[in-house]
Amino acid sequence: MAKRESIEKRSWKPGNVLSPVPAVLVSCGGTVEWKPNLITIAWVGNVCSEPPMLSISVRPERYSHEIIRTTREFVANVPSLRQTKAVDWCGVVSGRSLDKFAGAGLTPAPAQKVNCPIVLECPLNIECRVRKTLELGSHTLFVAEVVAVQVSSALIDAKGRLCLEKSGLLAFAHGEYFALGRRLGRFGFSVRKRTRRLSR
Ligand SMILES: Cc1cc2nc3c(=O)[nH]c(=O)nc-3n(C[C@H](O)[C@H](O)[C@H](O)COP(=O)(O)O)c2cc1C
Secondary structure, eight states: OOOOOOOOOOOOSSSSOOBBBBEEEEEEOOSSOOOOOEEEEEEEEETTTTTEEEEEEOOOOOSSHHHHHHHEEEEEEOBBGEEEEEEEEHHOOTTTTTTHHHTTTOOOOOOOOSSOOTTTTEEEEEEEEEEEEEEEEESEEEEEEEEEEEEOOGGBOHHHHHHHHGGBEEEEEETEEEEEEOOOOOOTTTTOOOOOOOOO
């Protein structure tokens, strides 16, 4: 039996060290009262499949917090590597004083079910309606139902499969942006039987 390598551990300060996470461009506003805005959110995740739901965690001092709390709608736009600079920029400036769509060179386009625009350049646009709001402390958790999804047609192959892996997704880890690396296996590969190659 192979000898286990010895791994030493140290205690670390409890904190938000979970990595990697996605970084999405959340669009909101787009009503008579609220102009469209964008906010970069890394604290985003799927939380339920039936109904499909996701959550975003937003600090109350963000301009977008006010918009989402009032309108109860947003779109989680999943960016590709091409939008990395826009992702960073929308996460360091506030829409209170400027138009982030124009400033980032991104195109607002109509959503199917919500009032806020989608980001046309992002390969995946997830339209959401807030169902629950939880004040957690530093952040408010908006738990939302996915009411519509738009994908770039170029990512759908001839058989109708969504090839999201071709869109060049990005990840955020420990304060830095990364491109996804090489594919390591498909879901369940660890238990799948290997098919023996037939010898000719
Ligand atoms: C990579 C990245 C991830 C971020 N994630 C979050 C987040 O999950 N929640 C949050 O409240 N702010 C987050 N921010 C900060 C906001 O995006 C930033 O404060 C933004 O300027 C707020 O814009 P607004 O005032 O127009 O709403 C993040 C910023 C960056 C660059």
